[in-house]
Amino acid sequence: MKPSRQVTMVATTLLMVCMLTSVWLLRQVDRMRGAATLQEVLYISSPAALKRLSLGYNGLLADIYWTRAVQYFGSKHFAGAQHYDLLAPLLEITTALDPRLTVAYEFGANFLAPPPPNGAGMPERAIQLTEFGIRNNPAEWRLYYDLGFIYYTELKDYSHAADAFARGSQVPNAHPFLRVMAAQMAQHGGELRMAQMMWSTTYQSTEDRNVRANAATHLRALQVEQDVSNLESLVADYRAKTGRLPASFTDLQSAGLLREIPVDPFGHTYKLTADGRVEVRTPDDFPFLTKGTPPGYVAPPPRFLPSD
Amino acid sequence: MSSRIPHIASNTFREAVRDRVLYNLIAFAVLMCGASILVGQISIGIERLVVINLGLTAVSLFGVVIAIFIGIGLVSKEIEKRTLYTVLSRPVQRWEFIVGKFLGLAGTLVVNTFFMAIGVFLALLYVSHRVQAADGWVLVALYFIVLQFLIITALALFFSSFSSPLLSAVFAFSLFVIGSFAEDLRGFAAMAQGVAHWFATGAAYLVPNFSSLNVIGSVAHGQGVAGALIFSETAYAIVYAAMALCGAVLIFERRNLK
Amino acid sequence: MTAIEIRGLTKTYQVGFWRKRPKCALRPLHLNVEEGEIFGFLGPNGAGKTTTLKLLMGLVYPTAGSARILGCEINDPLMKAQIGFLPEQPYFYDYLTATELLEYYAQLSGIATKDRKPRVSEVLGRVGLPDAGGTQLRKFSKGMLQRVGIAQAILHNPRLLFFDEPMSGLDPIGRREVRDLMEELKQAGKTVFFSTHILSDAEALCDRVAIIHQGELRGVGAVADLTSSVESKVEVVWLGNSVAASLKTLAPQCHVTGDTVRAVVPEASQDALVDALRRERLHIVSVTPLRTSLEEYYVQKLKPSEAAAGVRS
Helix, strand or coil: CCCCCHHHHHHHHHHHHHHHHHHHHHHHHHHHHHHHHHHHHHHCCCCHHHHHHCCHHHHHHHHHHHHHEEEEEHHHCCCCCCCCCCCCHHHHHHHHCCCCCHHHHHHHHHHHCCCCCCCCCHHHHHHHHHHHHHHHHHCHHHHHHHHHHHHHHCCCCCCHHHHHHHHHHHCCCCCCHHHHHHHHHHHCCCCCCHHHHHEEEEEHHHCHHHHHHHHHHHHHHHHHHHHHHHHHHHHHHHHHCCCCCCCCCCCCCCHHCCCCCCCCCCCCCECCCCCEEEECCCHHHHCCCCCCCCCCCCCCCCCCCCCC | CCCHHHHHHHHHHHHHHHHHHHHHHHHHHHHHHHHHHHHHHHCCCCCCHHHHHHHHHHHHHHHHHHHHHHHHHCCCHHHCCCCCCHHHHHCCHHHHHHHHHHHHHHHHHHHHHHHHHHHHHHHHHHHHHCCCCCHHHHHHHHHHHHHHHHHHHHHHHHCCCCHHHHHHHHHHHHHHHHHCCHHHHHHHHHHHCHHHHHHHHHHHHHHCHHHHHHHHHHHHHHCCCCCHHHHHHHHHHHHHHHHHHHHHHHHHHHCCCC | EEEEEEEEEEEEECCCCCCCCCEEEEEEEEEEEECCCCEECCCCCCHHHHHHHHHHHHHCCEEEEEEEEEEECCCCHHCCCEEEEEEECCCCCCCEEHHHHHHHHHHCCCCHHHHHHHHHHHHHHHHHCCCCCCCCCCCCCCCHHHHHHHHHHHHHCEEEEECCCCCCCHHHHHHHHHHHHHHHHHHCCEEEEEECHHHHHHHHHHEEEEEEEECCCEEEEEEEEHHCCCCCEEEEEEEECCCHHHHHHHHEEEEEEEEEEEEEEHHHHHHHHHHHHHHHHEEEEEEEECCCCEEEEEHHHHHHHHHHHCCCC
């Protein structure tokens, strides 16, 4: 006089089977829908309309669109895409629904502005987005920083960058570097040192994992470029001294020009080529390199390296 | 067994009809007429869009409300009113009862949707003045809505087998809302770390995937749905509903009736 | 064969929300009911009668023990086709008419399509509702619902019937009709197991009874045997308008109505009282042996429990 064992066994087995099958089917469906999902997402592309439709639950909807923006960018970036058409509308909707979501502006500055495949290649729109952010959050120093950042990195417009940093440095609790960068931008804008300072500030001050990983990648590339410049100038010194090219770094050491054999940020030694150029052994690990790559090298699609 | 389940199903259907559920069709008809006429007057070039969006959303929402409101009482009402005693003293097994109830309510919703579909197509004809090829996709959207009903009915029945009507309604409705954002939930889960990641992923896959069954937006823009997707979604709906029903059977089998 | 075999059937409920306390609804019950008899299950409200029936119907699962009906397990579909159940104060789908309800039950009981309609009208006539088939059940009175309940129980001509308080809600004519129906069922070789707290019905109908109180079986046996175990009494009626003191000792319970005195005394004191009356030259109207009622036995069986009632179950 107990519940029927037969029914229990059949129902439990069927339940397990159905559960596993449903998960499998879900993955199939996800794969099939892929791009369709996000296009649907933007059928209501007017932020004003969305705000009304959300019945007051703006915050939650903003969070949802923010997640979608990150997912969108992440999956496309991973596949090495050249177009990120939907990133701008997604970020615009997110910030329209919740103008105080500062991470969205930061994301836009870091990934909307740079050219593909690392970004959407829309610096103007990124600027508009950040200006909107500043209007709504005038006390958030980071937004001024982001604005200056875009002017500096993508548009090479050092005077506007300096303006933005200057405005930002006047905000209470602003990062001290803002003042420094405002002062130095005009004269030293194009220098390596400036770029390193910028990317370091981004790396230290951001809370977004993607932005931090991107900054670290840039910093590593800058480090390599600095190392390569230094080493190549030492090679030129050696040549001036001895009249010939060094065969290896040990030659430079014995000539008293170099103390230790240099290594790249991943700990591998640099390569000294026969014609006196310095190269990095694993160029694929350093996206954004402009120096230190073998001739004719074509960079693969950049990926965020995981260890940051 | 062969004929008992259909009998229970048709009795459930009869109950819904006599409960004047189908009167909701009148409200729907009024809504559709009003909308089509209004849209016809304000010729803004997107008449089809509005009619399809409004019509299909109404079909979906009306149906979900009916599914939940009737579904939550399917078992608990019978236990409360003790009408179940004379049924279970006959050669009817408890699982047959659950399956019969499910089929009865699902059948009611299919019939309801059928009449509503006629309403939507008439409205569409009124604003477009002719039948278009793209109208076929509206049928697919309606079919997907019926699949949604199957899932929500099974869930309401599941909750009804152990919970009071009020709580069942809350649970079922919550799952409907969460399920409508299922794809985003999977996105959230992917971004989480550590224990939260596993927990959220598990939840995201267990929650019914209503978001992918909602193709109203794309159909309104005249876009089609891939055949493979139709097939997979059908399989998913059946499998998910079966899962909920198994849960209901397991719980109901063990219950001491008051 | 043994129609119902109950072996140590026990049911304990856990009561309370936070700290669950056990409440014993049925202590281990051992009982047998033979085929072809009408068996009465007696007890006050809350004694455990309905619990026992629900356990037998498989609506509730026992904490311990087992039972067999017609030699089969509880919840065996083959067995269920041969039993009928009338629950206490039945409630039916009130959106259906009586005929629709009975046809639905006929479908569930597996009666062949062609036999359903005739059987339904036959049964409706049998319970005294020949013209009520087309009326919606929500319009039925309590007594009519009770009759429909009986109708659905006998619909598929089962071998064994379980009735929970079959007479409730019925007027005297209705009760007589149900009593006649139960007699007919017995004549037809069916077994009837019914619970009630109305002793006169049990006395009139049952071959055997069981008395249950506070979840415990207090007594079981044939009605005649049980009543004979109780001391028999005699009623003596004489003319007079007061009772003399000497008579009071012999007949402590006297009832004076107008100019007659009525006294009920144990059979053993009968001769002593008659002699005393003749000595007093009182005119004796009648001396009638009283058939001891089941009520005596019943009340007796219930008494010791009140002493034990102080113990929490």
